[in-house]
Amino acid sequence: MPEARVIPLDGRDSSHTAPRRSRRAAQCEAVGADGKRCTAKAVAEGVCGEHLAEHLRAEAAANAPDWERKLAGALAFMRRRVTGDYPIDDFGFDPDLTENVLLAAMRPLYEKYFRVEARGLDNIPSTGGALVVANHSGTIPLDAMMTQLAIYDHHPAQRHLRMLGADLVFKSPFVAPLARKSGSTLACNEDAERLMSSGELAGVWPEGFKGIGKPFSERYKLQRFGRGGFVSAALRSGVPIIPCSIVGAEEIYPIVGNVKVLARLLGFPYIPVTPFFPLLGPVGLLPLPSKWIIEFGEPIPTDELGASAADDPMLVFNLTDQVREVIQQTLYKLLLGRRSVFF
Amino acid sequence: MSTVVLITGVSRYLGGRLAALLSADSSVERVIGVDLVPPRQDVGRTEFVRADIRNPIIAKVIASAKVDTVVHMSVIATPFGAGGRAAMKEINVIGTMQLLTACQKAPSLEKLVVRSTTAVYGSSSRDPALFTEGMEPRSVFRSGYGKDSTEVEGYVRGLGRRRPDVDVTLLRFANFIGPRIDTPLTRYFSLSVVPRVLGFDPRIQFIHEDDGVEVLRRSVMENRRGTFNVAGSGVLLVSQAIRRAGRPAVQVPSPAVAVVGSLFRRAGLVDFSPEQMDFLQFGRGVDTTRLREDFGFAPAYTTLQAFDDFVAGRGLTRYIDPERVSDVEQRVLAGLERRRTAHA
Numbered sequence: 001m002p003e004a005r006v007i008p009l010d011g012r013d014s015s016h017t018a019p020r021r022s023r024r025a026a027q028c029e030a031v032g033a034d035g036k037r038c039t040a041k042a043v044a045e046g047v048c049g050e051h052l053a054e055h056l057r058a059e060a061a062a063n064a065p066d067w068e069r070k071l072a073g074a075l076a077f078m079r080r081r082v083t084g085d086y087p088i089d090d091f092g093f094d095p096d097l098t099e100n101v102l103l104a105a106m107r108p109l110y111e112k113y114f115r116v117e118a119r120g121l122d123n124i125p126s127t128g129g130a131l132v133v134a135n136h137s138g139t140i141p142l143d144a145m146m147t148q149l150a151i152y153d154h155h156p157a158q159r160h161l162r163m164l165g166a167d168l169v170f171k172s173p174f175v176a177p178l179a180r181k182s183g184s185t186l187a188c189n190e191d192a193e194r195l196m197s198s199g200e201l202a203g204v205w206p207e208g209f210k211g212i213g214k215p216f217s218e219r220y221k222l223q224r225f226g227r228g229g230f231v232s233a234a235l236r237s238g239v240p241i242i243p244c245s246i247v248g249a250e251e252i253y254p255i256v257g258n259v260k261v262l263a264r265l266l267g268f269p270y271i272p273v274t275p276f277f278p279l280l281g282p283v284g285l286l287p288l289p290s291k292w293i294i295e296f297g298e299p300i301p302t303d304e305l306g307a308s309a310a311d312d313p314m315l316v317f318n319l320t321d322q323v324r325e326v327i328q329q330t331l332y333k334l335l336l337g338r339r340s341v342f343f
Numbered sequence: 344m345s346t347v348v349l350i351t352g353v354s355r356y357l358g359g360r361l362a363a364l365l366s367a368d369s370s371v372e373r374v375i376g377v378d379l380v381p382p383r384q385d386v387g388r389t390e391f392v393r394a395d396i397r398n399p400i401i402a403k404v405i406a407s408a409k410v411d412t413v414v415h416m417s418v419i420a421t422p423f424g425a426g427g428r429a430a431m432k433e434i435n436v437i438g439t440m441q442l443l444t445a446c447q448k449a450p451s452l453e454k455l456v457v458r459s460t461t462a463v464y465g466s467s468s469r470d471p472a473l474f475t476e477g478m479e480p481r482s483v484f485r486s487g488y489g490k491d492s493t494e495v496e497g498y499v500r501g502l503g504r505r506r507p508d509v510d511v512t513l514l515r516f517a518n519f520i521g522p523r524i525d526t527p528l529t530r531y532f533s534l535s536v537v538p539r540v541l542g543f544d545p546r547i548q549f550i551h552e553d554d555g556v557e558v559l560r561r562s563v564m565e566n567r568r569g570t571f572n573v574a575g576s577g578v579l580l581v582s583q584a585i586r587r588a589g590r591p592a593v594q595v596p597s598p599a600v601a602v603v604g605s606l607f608r609r610a611g612l613v614d615f616s617p618e619q620m621d622f623l624q625f626g627r628g629v630d631t632t633r634l635r636e637d638f639g640f641a642p643a644y645t646t647l648q649a650f651d652d653f654v655a656g657r658g659l660t661r662y663i664d665p666e667r668v669s670d671v672e673q674r675v676l677a678g679l680e681r682r683r684t685a686h687a
Contacts (some may be wrong), residue, residue, distance in 0.1 A: 068679050075672045083665040084586030088580055090628060091472045092546045171468040173542025173597065177580075180546070190471040190478070323625075 076227035092180035114163035118150040120296035126157035132203040134244035136211035139253035161203040192233035209269040228320040232310040240299035245330035248292030346372040352417030362386040396438040402445035409451040416458040423614035435491040456562045462489035466621040473630040487618040517574035521552030522656020541594040545626025546578040551644035561624035562591045572629040575646040589661025657672045
């Protein structure tokens with residue numbers, strides 16, 4: 001007789017709770033909601049009469065076609081959303097929404113459009129705090145979203161990258177709640193330290209607007225790495241810094257000009273002009289399909305230096321430069337190895 | 344050890360509950376309640392003094408009764424009940440000044456417990472995820488409860504400096520919620536259609552009324568010097584809270600929020616002040632590590648449980664009934680199963 005596997009209807013994997021069939025099936029194998037095994041005698045299929053209907057239903061669900069299981073999962077998701085039955089962490093991170101909607105929406109872009117190749121994922125620890133530091137480019141922070149998805153989809157521990165975003169992100173309507181729900185929080189020392197000391201994987205793009213809004217002629221030239229705040233946060237929490245180099249994002253929206261007057265009027269850091277935007281209107285908003293490589297470098301440990309090292313500005317500057325240099329060199333190496341921008 | 348306790352704001356919900364709790368405790372010799380109107384709820388053997396804390400009579404009460412513990416809870420959050428913003432400020436700031444002056448002159452005083460609020464941290468897009476007690480607000484207060492409370496805290500710290508022998512406990516409470524308490528937020532979530540700011544979904548924290556009263560009681564009965572954030576663990580998003588209350592939401596663009604807010608205020612539905620608009624746009628979260636570790640109290644209700652208790656205890660009709668939602672889900676699944684068995 002084949003092993004019965006209970007497929008939960010909400011689409012989550014809970015194979016560890018599936019009843020195992022023993023050879024001497026005298027006792028009912030059903031496990032109640034309280035986690036205790038049923039004590040009645042088994043009559044058929046290794047379960048008692050009371051649990052038989054439930055067991056058969058579960059078995060039928062296990063044989064259900066894939067789309068039906070997906071539909072059941074989607075229904076359960078919608079029920080949770082409508083009734084507000086989902087957990088939110090202190091930062092406003094909503095894993096239910098992120099995993100089922102936000103990351104799923106990014107996946108085609110990641111796999112089919114940019115054909116992202118993630119390298120060196122084993123440099124990211126499976127547990128404990130760490131800080132991913134990456135170069136920033138591409139006019140809109142698609143590089144951050146792709147890095148988040150690369151780690152969630154391809155790291156064995158399926159970790160969520162908790163990104164540290166600029167003030168403007170949390171001021172903007174629609175963007176602010178999405179950023180918080182997808183796991184971002186404000187790039188300030190308090191939040192960075194709180195994230196990393198509670199064992200989360202934080203991500204930071206220290207070039208900020210100088211990096212993401214730089215003209216195409218300066219592509220792959222790293223800008224100043226902020227004021228090194230990310231290094232002192234990592235030092236205080238004693239977590240390793242993982243340099244991350246992203247190739248491909250520079251070419252998605254090549255910035256050839258900046259409408260500074262309009263940007264100042266609207267309160268944006270820049271209004272980009274690309275060869276296609278605003279010339280082609282909405283079509284110009286389509287990113288160019290460059291081929292991406294995201295490489296995670298070897299972790300730089302900080303725990304040996306101690307938390308007091310964060311108050312030594314020379315050490316912080318040197319460490320900031322070291323991280324920046326590693327990323328810059330990796331970028332050059334990756335660019336040399338690249339066949340073309342699009343393949 | 345507190346024996347003679349004076350509570351300001353005793354006729355309001357929390358003051359009344361604290362007075363009732365303390366008068367049930369035999370180790371408390373006397374409980375004196377001060378307010379402008381007599382208490383409506385049962386306050387046990389509390390002696391009620393009808394007085395304004397701005398009046399010098401308060402100093403005489405403290406001196407003649409040899410009060411050793413003062414619990415200051417009469418800072419009000421909304422101008423609605425006070426009769427305007429000017430009167431509210433008068434009661435909050437000038438009242439506190441007068442009360443603390445009386446306290447400073449009272450040799451019998453050993454302890455001062457002040458109910459403050461997490462509104463002193465403000466609400467802005469530049470806020471850290473969670474405020475600890477040592478952090479300053481990132482936004483500038485224009486007016487209102489947050490500003491009043493900041494000034495009140497300043498005077499309280501001043502008293503602490505001048506009378507180092509007095510144990511000062513400053514409690515910064517998150518928004519109170521529960522089956523019985525009436526606050527602008529409980530009214531807000533009881534509206535049949537809940538307006539919220541378009542494009543924003545702030546994080547909010549609650550403290551259950553029972554937990555809040557217990558924190559106040561412990562501050563009176565035990566020595567807990569210092570400043571403490573008081574909130575249930577975890578946060579809720581406004582959208583999530585509205586869904587858990589089973590209410591439909593309507594999103595109002597932020598330029599129109601002030602107009603909608605004043606309409607609600609005029610209609611007497613919810614007393615929204617401008618700073619509460621900021622709160623509904625950016626929210627706020629506080630860190631309660633100090634409450635748990637130094638004060639030694641873990642709230643029994645998390646933010647989410649406190650909110651659910653409010654929804655259940657108020658008997659709010661959940662227009663979007665979770666049972667009906669899961670019923671629809673089950674029916675669709677059953678339909679699928681029937682279809683499958685019919686084919687098999």
